[in-house]
Amino acid sequence: xxxxxxxxxxxxxxxxxxxxxxxxxxxxxxxxxxxxxxxxxxxxxxxxxxxxxxxxxxxxxxxxxxxxxxxxxxxxxxxxxxxxxxxxxxxxxxxxxxxxxxxxxxxxxxxxxx
Numbered sequence: 046x047x048x049x050x051x052x053x054x055x056x057x058x059x060x061x062x063x064x065x066x067x068x069x070x071x072x073x074x075x076x077x078x079x080x081x082x083x084x085x086x087x088x089x090x091x092x093x094x095x096x097x098x099x100x101x102x103x104x105x106x107x108x109x110x111x112x113x114x115x116x117x118x119x120x121x122x123x124x125x126x127x128x129x130x131x132x133x134x135x136x137x138x139x140x141x142x143x144x145x146x147x148x149x150x151x152x153x154x155x156x157x158x159x
Contacts, residue, residue, distance in 0.1 A: 051085060055152045062090035066149060068156050080157050081107045081118065087126045099126050110158035113144045 051067040058064070065087045072083040085103045105118045117139040124130035144154045 049083065054084070054156055055149060057149055062088070064088045064149065066153065068153070070156075073157060076107075078111070079107050079109050081105065082157050084153060085128055089126075100124060101126050101128050103128055103132075106153065106157075108154055108157050109141075110154075113154065113158075114141045115144060115150065115154060116141050 049069040050071045051069045054066045054068045056063070056065045067085050067087075069083045069085075072081070074081050083103065083105055085101060087099070087101050089099045101123045103121045103123070105120075107116045107118055108114070109116075119137070120135040121132045122135060123132055142150070144151050
């Protein structure tokens with residue numbers, strides 16, 4: 046179940062996939078010059094090589110606004126939309142990523158850093 050003050054950030058789709066991303070701006074925190082925030086996404090369609098249908102994902106992401114870099118701190122998947130169903134944490138193996146313009150990643154970055 047969705048908790049917090051999430052608001053719609055972006056909706057993207059193509060012929061086989063749709064993703065709607067929400068941000069909880071109340072969770073934006075600055076720590077050591079970097080900003081952290083919670084997002085969740087509802088995804089429908091071909092999600093991965095082994096999954097099709099509806100799922101949702103909750104992510105806690107840290108942004109270095111000066112260097113334009115993101116680092117995912119945690120990811121939890123849910124078998125249904127809106128964070129419903131049994132959560133499944135994804136093991137940590139995250140690396141810093143440079144922000145690529147005109148992507149969902151860039152829209153998330155801009156919502157937190159601009």
